[in-house]
Amino acid sequence: MTEKTSSRRTKNIIKLIVLIVVLAVLVVIPIGGGRIRMTSVLILVFLYMAIAQMWNLLAGYSGLVSLGAQAFVGLGGYSLAMLSQVYGLPLWTGFVAGAVISVIFALIISMPIFKMKGVYFTVGTWIVAECLLVLFSIWKFVNYSAGYNISATYKLTPAAIYYVALAICVGAIVVVVLLLRSKFGLSLMAMRDNEAAAEIRGVKLYRTKLICFLIASAITGIAGAGLYLNIAYITPPSAFNISWTVAMCFIVVIGGIGTVEGPIIGAIIYVILNQLLYSFPGFSMLIMGVIAIIIIILAPKGIMGVVNRFFNVDLFGIKRRL
Template identity: 55%
Template sequence: MGKECVTIVINDIRNYKWFIITGLIAVLLTIPFWASNYTVSIFLLIFMYLALAQMWNLLAGYAGLVSLGQQMFIGLGGYTLAVLTELYRAPLWSSILIGGVISLIFALIISAPIFRMREAYFTIGTWLVAEALKIFFSNWGYVRYGQGFFITAAYQLTTTHMYYMAMVIGLGSVAVVYIILRSRLGLGLMAIRDNETAAESMGVEVFKAKLICFLIGAFVTSIAGSIFYLYQVFIQPYAAFGIDWTVAMVFIVIIGGIGTIEGPLAGVVIYVLLRQYLYNYAGISMLVLGLIAIVLIHVAPKGFIGTLQEKLGFEFLSPRRR
């Protein structure tokens, strides 16, 4: 009886899926009009971290690329924005976009060497690149060494502006992953995840598929990083290129469910709320998140959402074409 009820509900959800999604987006669009400033900024953070986590999930959960260096693109995006707007008074929008393009080009350049590294070597290799950039930026006079920038251009924006920017990048990232997974590239990624050697022999161009994910990840992560620094106003190399960014991505994805589109959606809500709730105890929130992540890897390796999907046999945003 209970099982039947669940099935009926699931079928209902399935039938009205797009209706529900449109409704949700409509509600999210209205939030700045009625919610408190605090609520708006919480949603803003959720959207930004959603974009970051969704991109890390695309790499680690689908393309088999466990990168611990995604913060390099946040730093590059944030610094491009800071330098262009502060030193050259460039327009904000183009600065953000140029940051994305610079990250994309940087990703393309390092992809050749970094893709030679496998598994753990790739993981630490990416981290090394980010660490190297961190040290480089903090010793680089042009970007004012470790002292950093105030991004004064941010003062022309209201929280509402930034909320919509974050919403576009956050929901956009979900759409991007959804579209990728339902494309030919997505089929290839599934094949890679199941068996890389077999996928290679089946004619899936493994390198190309991984590269495309890496580049998209770099671009979106960079844009999200720029928007974050608009919100934060102050940028400084040790934070911008710090591992904390990737820690957030990893925790969100593990908690929600690696290799599912919905996982980061759930993970990001838990992550942001927990961090806010324990805001005054900075170390404790990371400690708690770390413990949750380790426990989940052991008892529910597919995270909250992945485990739920397994139990119910239903994916809300299924990457598989029916």
């Protein structure tokens, strides 16, 4: 028994050291003469990792498969654009506003949306996002469909954007890990495995799902602001494009739905594949689509599902033991 706990403790220490080393390397990259291209690729990896982590929190743990996550990416991006460009406020206020507006919006739409179950929820969220797309295209306040240049971002160095993206990514993962390691996470996982049984054991389904939805919305909003800090130009068709959710969905499905490690691996693969296929714009999505279909049919639990079959991976100490 003691041997087991001590071996577990050494394992935990090794894991902690590995995580710290990885983080240290990531922090040093832009200083240590990391090439610009590498920095810009990593920025995308971090931000996609963050939004995919949130999509996974909803689809993988709460059973809320949403096709409307682009609503929050767009709201975050527009918060940044409006506050910095129109009102001349510092950039960081855009991130705060992105989170606040996303949470308020999520709270409002949760009332009708949470009445819908399963497929209806999925398409309901999508229609909400499409509403925002149409609304922003005909709304004078946000300059119609012309959108904004976010000129305050021009002065930022790639390294500055890199650290913002890294912070958002690490923040998102830490939030998810802390959430899953808490008692709340236990009810989440119970809910993922069997909703009816979880409810009988006293898990409050509605409240648990709502909390997840609000957290995911806030962080997707912040990451949305981060994405547009990098892109520096926003229009409704790009901000509220379903392709944001397509990306999240692919990342999570490829990496492994319902695991924390899945979106991390998925985001790395997604961004690298996209970069490799950059000169064939249509083909990259086509190939991603084919890969996703094959993975859903052959390995529905994604890469982490296959890996877990051979090694019991638990990087963040989330799995529970009886």
